[in-house]
Amino acid sequence: MTSEAIPVRPVQYLQAQMRWRWSEAAFWLATLLPLVLTPNYLVLASQIAITALFALSLDLILGFSGIVSLGHAAYFGVGAYTAGLLSKWGWGEPLTALVAAAIAAGLFGYVTSFIVARFRHLALIMITLGIGLVLQEAANSAGWLTGGFDGLQGIHTWRIFGRFRFDLYGYTAYGYSLAGLFVIFLIARRLIHSPFGLALRGIRENGLRMPAIGAPVHSHIQTIYTIAAIIAGIAGAMLAETTETVSLEALGFQRSADVLVMLILGGTGRLYGGLIGAVVYMVARDQFSGLNPQYWYFWIGLLLIAVVTLLPNGILGGLAHLARRLKVAS
């Protein structure tokens, strides 16, 4: 962000931020390409869209509000298990299950936000990690409800609107998850470019000064944390519905760490960071899937080290830097 481009009035600034750019339109058009170009990879594409949604929810709290979370998969898992259990108990209608999952994850997020909003720094990292681990242990112990280590069996998702069946090739799944991603992205985009979103960035930059200009830091953090939990829950529910399985892996530490890596890779604090990161990470993992998972993490580790030492703002940050350099040169 260069200073000369900023108009004087805040409203104008926000409106300028909100304007759609050509690159954004191109990005969303490109998301339709897998339907035509790689119809064999639609199942993967749908998982990428869901993961991107999950990364977007983490970006809202981490990238825009500065809340580092190592336990974000907890909300993903709550959503996934809500949708999975509803289906197992005989209600497989996907859209209402999404709403139910959003409510469940949102409630859990709201309750935990009281804890999270009080902390910064290491204590915050430990608290979020602890919440994730507690939930994982709880789900593991409550085998009668969650199926424990074996995962939830017997999920069947009904047709969307009673018409579109979730087929083996993933046409419906991809359309469904992409539509969900797009709608929620629009909401998140609107949210970030609102005065509330601006206040969040203020909190990220300096949480001590924000109260001085009258911003209620605690309640702002609680609000965005709950919203992020809702979105994560929806993403989890979508994964449960499209794959028709839920396992403990849905709320494990690994998933929290993975989504963090994706977001860092793409670039935090940029709406498209999580999306790009999810695409790159998931495609790479699919390509290297022949590798032993142990060795896959070797490359992820190297990648993390390289990104934080060489590309501190992720892929998108690096691209933006490059674009600025080119502009200066020309």
Next chain:
Amino acid sequence: MPPVFGVLFDGFAYGMLLFLMSVGLSVTLGMMNFVNLAHCSFAMLGGYVAITLMNAFGWPFLATLPVAFIAAAAASVVLERIFFRRFYNASDLDQCLLTIGIVFVSIAAAAYIYGTDQQPMQLPPYLRGSIAFMGLDLAVYRLFLIATALLITIALVVMVEATRFGAQVRAAVNNQRMARGLGINVDGLFAITFALGSGLAGLGGALAIAMLGLDPQFALTYLIYVLIVVSVGGLGSIFGSFAAAMLLGFSDMAGKYYVPAIGAFLIYLVMIVLLMWRPSGLFGRR
């Protein structure tokens, strides 16, 4: 149901191990605010060095311990010089990511070299078996563990409380900028402390093999325990780390003996509650 004192004894030994593995992290975190998630990778390195020397070169167990210390300390100095020092002023998140990256690499490297199985470990005869004492069977190895760790703890406390180096460390933990202002070479001090702390972790890792086992996931599994010790005990406080390590050792052992169904659940819950009560840890000042 095992006798209470037996559980207390095991918990004590376990707590001492956790203390050895976490005290270095606590001090370096307190001094530089550097979140080093790779701390347990140094412990794992110490463990693998010890096991290699024993199984492949036939070294006696006791002789491997100092080598484990030195290897971990040396590796930490190399990493500190190449990577960590650039990140002292970076955000928590960047530090976390850099060091978790190192954890991933170390796990994969260990799996590549040693495979993913638990390492076989043969204790020397004089450390095997147990002694009957007041109706209790005390494992000799655990007694040895407790004695070693207590000796190291005393040495640490003396060093920090009674030497010039220790006074400088305390000053740097208390107020890094002020210490610099007084002419203390905080960077050099930090490098030494960091090496010392990682060396202790390496020693802890070598001592831990016979009690906790050693596989490539060690770096991640015990990282969580070490982080709990550090955050509950309070940054930069040796006594805090000691108390927290004991608390964790006792409660984990007691939980495993009396309510195995709950598992680690209890510990995480206790940690959350403790941190909510005192966000900067039991003995932390910030």
